[in-house]
Amino acid sequence: MNNERIxxxxxxxxxxxxxxKEQEQQLEYHLRxxxxxxxxxxxxxxxxxxxxxxxxxxxxxxxxxxxxxDRNGLLKLFNxxxxxYISVPRML
Amino acid sequence: MTDLKxxxxxxxxxxxxxxxxxxxxxxxxxxxxxxxxxxxxxxxxFVELNEDMALEQAVRVRKRMADGEPLMLPGVPxxxxxxxxxSGMTCDxxxxxxxxxxxxxxxxxxxxxxxxxxxxxxxxxxxEFGMGSSSGYSIHGAVCNPFDTDLxxxxxxxxxAAVVSAGVVPLALGSDTGGSVRQPAALCGIHGLxxxxxxxxxxxLVAFASSLDQIGFLSRSPQDAELISKVxxxxxxxxxxxxxxxxxxxxxxxxxxxxxxxxxxxxxVEKGVxxxxxxxxxxxxxxxxxxxxxxxxxxxxxxSSYYVLAMSEAFTNLARYDGxxxxxxxxxxxxxxxxxxxxxxxFGPEVKRRIMCGAHALSEGYYDRLYAKASKVRGALRKNLVxxxxxxxxxxxxxxxxxxxxxxxxxxxxSRMYECDLFTVFANLCGAGSxxxxxxxxxxxxxxxxxxxxxxxxxxxRSCRQLARYGCMREPAVHA
Numbered sequence: 128m129n130n131e132r133i134x135x136x137x138x139x140x141x142x143x144x145x146x147x148k149e150q151e152q153q154l155e156y157h158l159r160x161x162x163x164x165x166x167x168x169x170x171x172x173x174x175x176x177x178x179x180x181x182x183x184x185x186x187x188x189x190x191x192x193x194x195x196x197d198r199n200g201l202l203k204l205f206n207x208x209x210x211x212y213i214s215v216p217r218m219l
Numbered sequence: 220m221t222d223l224k225x226x227x228x229x230x231x232x233x234x235x236x237x238x239x240x241x242x243x244x245x246x247x248x249x250x251x252x253x254x255x256x257x258x259x260x261x262x263x264x265f266v267e268l269n270e271d272m273a274l275e276q277a278v279r280v281r282k283r284m285a286d287g288e289p290l291m292l293p294g295v296p297x298x299x300x301x302x303x304x305x306s307g308m309t310c311d312x313x314x315x316x317x318x319x320x321x322x323x324x325x326x327x328x329x330x331x332x333x334x335x336x337x338x339x340x341x342x343x344x345x346x347e348f349g350m351g352s353s354s355g356y357s358i359h360g361a362v363c364n365p366f367d368t369d370l371x372x373x374x375x376x377x378x379x380a381a382v383v384s385a386g387v388v389p390l391a392l393g394s395d396t397g398g399s400v401r402q403p404a405a406l407c408g409i410h411g412l413x414x415x416x417x418x419x420x421x422x423x424l425v426a427f428a429s430s431l432d433q434i435g436f437l438s439r440s441p442q443d444a445e446l447i448s449k450v451x452x453x454x455x456x457x458x459x460x461x462x463x464x465x466x467x468x469x470x471x472x473x474x475x476x477x478x479x480x481x482x483x484x485x486x487x488v489e490k491g492v493x494x495x496x497x498x499x500x501x502x503x504x505x506x507x508x509x510x511x512x513x514x515x516x517x518x519x520x521x522x523s524s525y526y527v528l529a530m531s532e533a534f535t536n537l538a539r540y541d542g543x544x545x546x547x548x549x550x551x552x553x554x555x556x557x558x559x560x561x562x563x564x565x566f567g568p569e570v571k572r573r574i575m576c577g578a579h580a581l582s583e584g585y586y587d588r589l590y591a592k593a594s595k596v597r598g599a600l601r602k603n604l605v606x607x608x609x610x611x612x613x614x615x616x617x618x619x620x621x622x623x624x625x626x627x628x629x630x631x632x633x634s635r636m637y638e639c640d641l642f643t644v645f646a647n648l649c650g651a652g653s654x655x656x657x658x659x660x661x662x663x664x665x666x667x668x669x670x671x672x673x674x675x676x677x678x679x680x681r682s683c684r685q686l687a688r689y690g691c692m693r694e695p696a697v698h699a
Contacts, residue, residue: 132579133578133579133582135575138575138576138578138579139571139575141575141578141582142534142562142571142574142575142577142578143538143541143555143558143559143562144559144562144563144566144571144574144575145559145560145563147563154571154572154575157572157632157633158572158575158576160632160633160634161526161572161576161633161634161637163634164522164523164526164527164634164637165523165526165527165576165579165580165589167519167520167523168520168523168524168527168588168589168592168593168596169588169589169592171520171592171596
């Protein structure tokens with residue numbers, strides 16, 4: 128991955144939207160503006176001891192995925208468990 | 220007390236006492252709230268004011284009182300943000316995509332309030348799906364600030380904040396994902412409280428970013444905030460993200476000791492806010508409080524991480540609005556075209572921007588570098604927040620780094636609007652409790668200060684009560 132942004136039209140399609148021609152320029156400008164936040168996160172160097180938190184149901188993501196378990200949500204849930212982001216024993 | 224002037228200044232606490240003593244009936248209090256709402260229409264704060272339903276509820280409360288049922292909030296009129304379900308009332312989240320949608324049931328928080336005798340008079344205006352800091356991204360038009368109607372009320376719970384500030388109701392419910400209760404409370408000169416994540420059931424709250432969303436309270440005194448907390452903060456088996464029993468708390472922060480982040484005293488904060496906040500801290504010092512100025516780790520990264528996480532969750536949560544289950548159906552040759560037509564037509568500009576950014580953050584190749592890293596910041600932030608609070612007490616900051624601003628600000632750079640959440644996102648990211656209270660005034664504009672704590676609801680409420688004594692409140696220009 129590099130610093131390149133995904134074009135607005137492509138993002139819109141992923142988000143189930145369509146961009147009208149006249150809105151494209153303004154939207155690109157706004158997305159470029161917001162992309163600065165994303166770049167800040169991307170370039171952040173975390174300490175090796177900053178692990179992803181093991182979360183339980185009362186926390187966040189596990190509850191989030193359970194309550195919104197559509198196909199993508201379920202995939203991410205299993206992905207999260209596989210990578211150790213979500214603590215299964217605590218979740219159960 | 221049956222005149223509008225006294226009603227609009229009374230706290231919920233005092234109102235309860237008067238109703239219980241029989242000085243005023245629940246029907247009268249509700250009628251007063253409806254009269255107050257009609258006198259403050261210029262604020263554009265209500266999405267729906269349902270006089271018939273409210274009076275019916277008030278009659279039922281009167282009967283329950285006559286039957287000797289003990290009620291904690293008998294006849295207290297309340298307003299509820301239009302993204303929290305109130306059975307039979309509009310719950311459109313100020314979005315065209317949910318136009319005309321009426322909630323089929325009560326959210327748990329609303330049910331508990333009704334059980335306690337409170338009466339919902341209406342649902343309030345907001346930023347679409349809670350996305351914004353001005354309450355200007357609404358299909359119903361912008362909410363005006365009661366202190367100056369040319370300025371915004373803050374957001375996204377701007378409608379709820381405006382009606383409490385203008386004396387229409389003593390209490391209102393809002394939702395807080397990154398400061399949406401506390402920031403409008405500060406801009407409207409009132410109190411805004413968000414208890415730690417998991418204290419209040421989210422059942423019936425329309426999801427924006429589920430791991431950050433919380434129902435919060437707007438009031439004109441810390442005592443009223445405590446009162447509503449006692450009623451609403453109860454376990455709910457229908458919300459799996461709630462505390463199973465008592466809150467987990469493993470430390471006691473020092474008393475009369477707060478820490479102030481360097482950023483709160485820097486140029487990142489508008490001069491008017493900085494001056495008032497500086498004076499507020501000065502008052503604390505003079506009264507013997509210990510103040511420690513700290514460098515909060517990941518402070519500037521918190522905002523960016525918050526937006527990565529919130530937008531990602533919003534992208535997933537809003538996927539359900541496809542025009543088939545909710546809203547007005549649109550034409551299209553096949554499913555995808557229908558969905559695109561619906562979402563393009565009925566989502567507002569801010570919602571579109573955020574779900575597109577969410578799509579970016581969750582895209583293949585970006586997920587680990589953005590979403591996962593933002594999650595790491597979140598974990599590190601919480602760890603640091605607890606550690607610092609253990610040594611130096613809870614975090615004290617201005618609630619908003621800016622004074623109430625003009626509606627057109629939102630049309631400029633979106634990132635300028637996001638800066639409004641500079642201090643508020645900490646609590647949501649860490650699952651901490653946080654309360655905003657009026658600290659003072661910069662000219663005619665209110666400035667709020669905010670205390671954020673990981674030490675549980677009881678400590679937060681006590682700190683807020685102690686600190687709010689050093690602030691001051693005024694009546695706004697638009698008042699019932």
